[in-house]
Amino acid sequence: MNTKLTIFTAILVQDSALSISGLDRESTSDQPFTVVDGKPVLSGRGLKGAAVAMARRFFDPLPRAVSEIGPQKELRRSAWLFRNAEHKAGNETPRLRSGVGILQATGARAQHVLYDREVMPAGTKWELDLRVDWRLVGNDEQAAEVEGILGYVLDKHWKEGRCWLGGGAARGLGFCHLTELKAYRIDDTQYEKWVKSHRVLGKEYELQTEFPHCAPTKSWFFRTLDVDVSFGAYHPTDSDSDWGVDMLAIGPHEFEQGSQRSGTGSWARPSWAQDAALPADEPARKVEQLTDRAILMDGDAPLIPGSSIRGPLRHAFSRSQLGKCKDPHLHQGSVGKEDAAGDLFGTVEQSSALLIRDATAQGDWSAARLHMHAEDEFSAGSYGTAKRDAVRLLQGTFAVRFVIEGGEKSEVERKQKDLDRLIALGKIGHLPVGGHKTKGAGFGQWKPGDWKSADVLGVPKTDCRLTGRAEEETKRPSPSFPEPRASEKTWIQITAPATDKSWPSGSAVLTLKDICANLPSQVKDHLTAWWCEPAIDFSVSRPQT
Numbered sequence: 001m002n003t004k005l006t007i008f009t010a011i012l013v014q015d016s017a018l019s020i021s022g023l024d025r026e027s028t029s030d031q032p033f034t035v036v037d038g039k040p041v042l043s044g045r046g047l048k049g050a051a052v053a054m055a056r057r058f059f060d061p062l063p064r065a066v067s068e069i070g071p072q073k074e075l076r077r078s079a080w081l082f083r084n085a086e087h088k089a090g091n092e093t094p095r096l097r098s099g100v101g102i103l104q105a106t107g108a109r110a111q112h113v114l115y116d117r118e119v120m121p122a123g124t125k126w127e128l129d130l131r132v133d134w135r136l137v138g139n140d141e142q143a144a145e146v147e148g149i150l151g152y153v154l155d156k157h158w159k160e161g162r163c164w165l166g167g168g169a170a171r172g173l174g175f176c177h178l179t180e181l182k183a184y185r186i187d188d189t190q191y192e193k194w195v196k197s198h199r200v201l202g203k204e205y206e207l208q209t210e211f212p213h214c215a216p217t218k219s220w221f222f223r224t225l226d227v228d229v230s231f232g233a234y235h236p237t238d239s240d241s242d243w244g245v246d247m248l249a250i251g252p253h254e255f256e257q258g259s260q261r262s263g264t265g266s267w268a269r270p271s272w273a274q275d276a277a278l279p280a281d282e283p284a285r286k287v288e289q290l291t292d293r294a295i296l297m298d299g300d301a302p303l304i305p306g307s308s309i310r311g312p313l314r315h316a317f318s319r320s321q322l323g324k325c326k327d328p329h330l331h332q333g334s335v336g337k338e339d340a341a342g343d344l345f346g347t348v349e350q351s352s353a354l355l356i357r358d359a360t361a362q363g364d365w366s367a368a369r370l371h372m373h374a375e376d377e378f379s380a381g382s383y384g385t386a387k388r389d390a391v392r393l394l395q396g397t398f399a400v401r402f403v404i405e406g407g408e409k410s411e412v413e414r415k416q417k418d419l420d421r422l423i424a425l426g427k428i429g430h431l432p433v434g435g436h437k438t439k440g441a442g443f444g445q446w447k448p449g450d451w452k453s454a455d456v457l458g459v460p461k462t463d464c465r466l467t468g469r470a471e472e473e474t475k476r477p478s479p480s481f482p483e484p485r486a487s488e489k490t491w492i493q494i495t496a497p498a499t500d501k502s503w504p505s506g507s508a509v510l511t512l513k514d515i516c517a518n519l520p521s522q523v524k525d526h527l528t529a530w531w532c533e534p535a536i537d538f539s540v541s542r543p544q545t
Contacts, residue, residue: 003140005186006132006147006212007201008154012042012085012163014126014176016306016358017119017298020046028255031117031167033094036084042126042165045080050165051080051130054153057407058216059454065137065146079136079146086124094118096253099171101309104315107437110329113155116253119173122358123299128178130154138276148214153209154181162222162403162454164355168526170346172306172358175401183208216458221412223404224454227423228447229304229359229433232395248393249441250308250434251295255282260391263300265361268368268394289434290370293390298360300542302367302399306356308433313356314345316431320421343417353415357401365396392441409455416451420460423448 020042034041063136065079101113132150157163159178166174184205186194194205231246246454251257296303318325318341319347325341328334335342337350346352374386401420406412425431426446434442 002188002467003143003185004188004191005134007184007186008128008130008132008150009184009201010128010130010154010158011088011126012126012176013179014120014122014124014160015177016122017095017173018042018124018166018170018176019097019117019119021117021175022160023467027118028116029118030115030342033118033120035094040087040092040120042085042087044084044493046165046324047085047128047130047272048078048080048082050163051082051150051153051158053237054157054162055149057220057405058152058218059149059214059459060460062141063146063149065142068147077136079143080150081131081132081133083129083131085128087120088127092121092124093121097173097305098253099305102311102315103329104318104325104327106417107315113329117167122360125427142532144212145214148212151183152213152214152216154178155213160454168307170306170352170355171310171513172356175355175357181211183211216456217461218407218456218458219406219409220456220458221405221409222454222456223412224452225402225419226284226449227400227402227422227426228397228449229400229426229444230397231307231393231444232446244440245394246429246443246445247421247441248295248304248396248434248444249293249390249436250296250301250302250304252294257294258290258292259288260294261288261297261300263297265301265365265367265396268366289369290390291391293392295367298358301361301397302365302393303361304359304400304433306400308356309359309400310345310354310356312431312433313419314341316422316425317341317344344418353404353406354419355403355405357403359398361396362399363397364393367391368394372439418431420448 002443018032019031021031022041022043034043052062055066056062064076067078067080068076095118096116098114098116100115101110102108103110128151132143132147133145134140137146158176159181161175161177163176163178164174165176168174168265184201184207186205190205194201197305231248234243234246296305318327321340324339326335326339328342328347334348337343337347339347342350344352344354346354369389369391371387371389373388374383377382404412404415404419406415422431423446426444427448429443430443431446432442433444436442
């Protein structure tokens with residue numbers, strides 16, 4: 001069978017919100033989502049970039065038929081072909097997600113670091129169609145290698161949840177996994193039929209029972225930790241007595257501040273209203289309620305963005321270094337590789353080795369809309385018009401996922417220990433998250449699980465084989481260059497008018513062809529370079545500018 005194409009199909013499921021920036025369009029967002037003909041689109045360019053970046057972790061060198069970086073003797077088309085992906089049937093539309101920089105010294109908002117972006121909500125599904133074109137590779141053996149690399153990335157990593165797409169992956173966005181992963185091979189006899197059927201795969205096409213894999217040649221190390229961050233009744237000891245309530249306040253985008261979606265949680269009612277009958281319009285009013293300050297929701301449950309966990313962790317780490325870490329918001333993110341916090345949390349020049357996924361409330365949760373006001377210190381009454389209400393989460397548990405990765409095992413283990421020391425602060429309630437930390441919110445209990453490793457131990461190639469044109473060039477004998485002989489260097493200067501009789505008759509212009517034809521034979525044999533100094537006679541013709 002002469003294979004022409006390998007087609008991988010799968011369903012991409014978002015485990016967190018996804019941000020894929022597109023071209024500028026009419027939008028109130030700083031980073032609008034990619035939209036084509038009114039529909040959100042996951043660009044093939046972004047998919048391929050993520051796949052190539054993942055492949056470079058495990059394969060060195062990566063075949064040129066996949067991708068090439070740096071100056072090459074010739075450009076060639078990649079054998080990986082990625083189509084744009086459209087989300088499956090659903091009414092999901094991009095939502096606004098805001099972000100703000102926090103000063104590590106005071107915890108206050110940094111100036112000029114407020115931004116927002118459009119994101120697709122967690123749970124959105126996309127249909128993937130990824131292809132490997134065997135005709136763009138030198139031979140079947142090399143094509144099988146290119147196919148196996150993509151199959152390894154999809155089956156062993158993307159399918160297992162190690163798939164990070166778009167922007168803000170270190171801050172919780174773009175965590176995805178694959179389902180319904182399949183591989184098909186299209187031969188010569190099936191190719192024409194596949195094209196005429198509008199490229200629709202049917203049962204008659206060969207489904208690969210053994211998924212194509214290629215053994216990695218480079219080691220890479222992953223460490224994953226799940227931490228439950230819970231809020232609710234505070235128990236300082238093992239007794240059943242409650243000392244108070246740990247609340248959470250993370251505000252949404254300004255566009256959603258005035259209305260609060262109720263979701264699937266329970267909402268507290270005043271004690272004097274517990275026995276009162278619900279009004280007839282209560283179900284309708286529970287869908288959305290008015291408030292001055294809402295809490296951030298992801299669908300029907302409250303959300304803690306990965307950035308809201310990452311910020312407190314970085315600031316706690318900076319404080320533990322006794323002033324040795326720079327505040328990135330005061331240095332425009334350029335803190336340098338020598339900065340201890342930059343080494344763990346990343347810089348503008350080096351990606352972060354620590355990824356933190358968004359977390360939504362698991363199971364039952366409860367919230368309340370609290371009425372507040374500022375107190376007049378003289379009369380102890382309400383101060384002017386400072387009466388307001390705000391929503392607070394009263395009870396809920398969030399599953400936060402941490403991922404540390406790297407090519408050196410010792411470096412990954414060192415960063416793992418640094419993170420363990422920070423999480424220990426959360427276990428004793430000294431790592432508040434969210435807003436209103438000075439007003440009793442954000443002090444949840446952190447309960448970490450066990451670290452899970454997914455190390456990839458690659459076996460380097462002893463005979464690294466190049467592909468395509470580069471392989472052909474290795475078979476060619478190296479050209480032998482003559483040894484320079486300094487004693488025979490000769491400069492020849494020729495100045496002859498066009499009317500000189502020694503040159504070919506009728507030659508109105510002195511050309512290189514004429515000079516070569518009339519040079520002595522001993523000069524022709526050793527001529528290696530030309531140095532030409534043309535002269536222009538402006539009295540004859542004036543150049544036009």
